[in-house]
Amino acid sequence: QVQLVLSGGGSVQTGGSLRLSCTASGRTFGTYSMAWFRQAPGKEREFVGGIYRSGSIYYAGSVKGRFTISRDNAKNTVYLQMNSLKPEDTAVYYCAAAGRFDLPTMPAEYTYWGQGTQVTVSS
Numbered sequence: 001q002v003q004l005v006l007s008g009g010g011s012v013q014t015g016g017s018l019r020l021s022c023t024a025s026g027r028t029f030g031t032y033s034m035a036w037f038r039q040a041p042g043k044e045r046e047f048v049g050g051i052y053r054s055g056s057i058y059y060a061g062s063v064k065g066r067f068t069i070s071r072d073n074a075k076n077t078v079y080l081q082m083n084s085l086k087p088e089d090t091a092v093y094y095c096a097a098a099g100r101f102d103l104p105t106m107p108a109e110y111t112y113w114g115q116g117t118q119v120t121v122s123s
Contacts, residue, residue, distance in 0.1 A: 002026050002112040009039050009117030013084055016121070020080040022095030029076040033103045035110065036069065036080045038091035038119075045094070047105040051078060057102055063089075069073050085121045092116045 022034070030087035035050030049059035049069050057069050068081040078095060094117075096110035102109065 001008040001036045002028075002032070002076075003112035004097060004112055005113040006093070006095055006117045008080075009093065009119050011120040011122065014086060014121060016085050017033075017068060017081070017083045018085065018119060019082065020056075020093055020095070020119075022078045022115060024112075027074070028099075030073045032099050032112075033045050033101070034069075034071060035096045035098070035103065035105075036078075036079040037094045037096060037107060038099055039094070039116075041090040046091075047066075047107075048080070050095070050103045050105075051106075052103050053101060059095075067099045082119070085119075087123050089119060090121050091119060093119050094107050 003025040007021050037045050037050040038043040051057045051069050051071050066084045071078040095114040097112040098110045
């Protein structure tokens with residue numbers, strides 16, 4: 001069983017930055033691929049990016065070049081650094097964990113989820 005706790009989020013203006021952190025319980029964090037998703041009102045949950053258990057990183061095209069994902073296995077934490085934020089980035093952001101070697105982009109493939117945190121970008 002893994003519990004994921006998010007911190008960060010909030011409100012910024014266009015062009016601003018925020019960093020989200022997702023900390024996992026347990027001693028097997030390094031065996032999980034970790035992903036970030038977001039969900040805007042009235043829309044489906046969307047894959048933002050993720051980091052394989054190997055350390056490789058993959059981003060959705062809409063955030064590539066603006067968002068950076070990293071993980072610190074010693075701290076059981078994965079980070080989402082968001083720069084050059086746009087109003088269309090406004091959503092509830094979630095982290096998710098999957099005990100597998102690949103990095104799924106569909107929410108149903110993830111076993112564990114954080115509680116979600118609101119990110120609001122105003123123009």
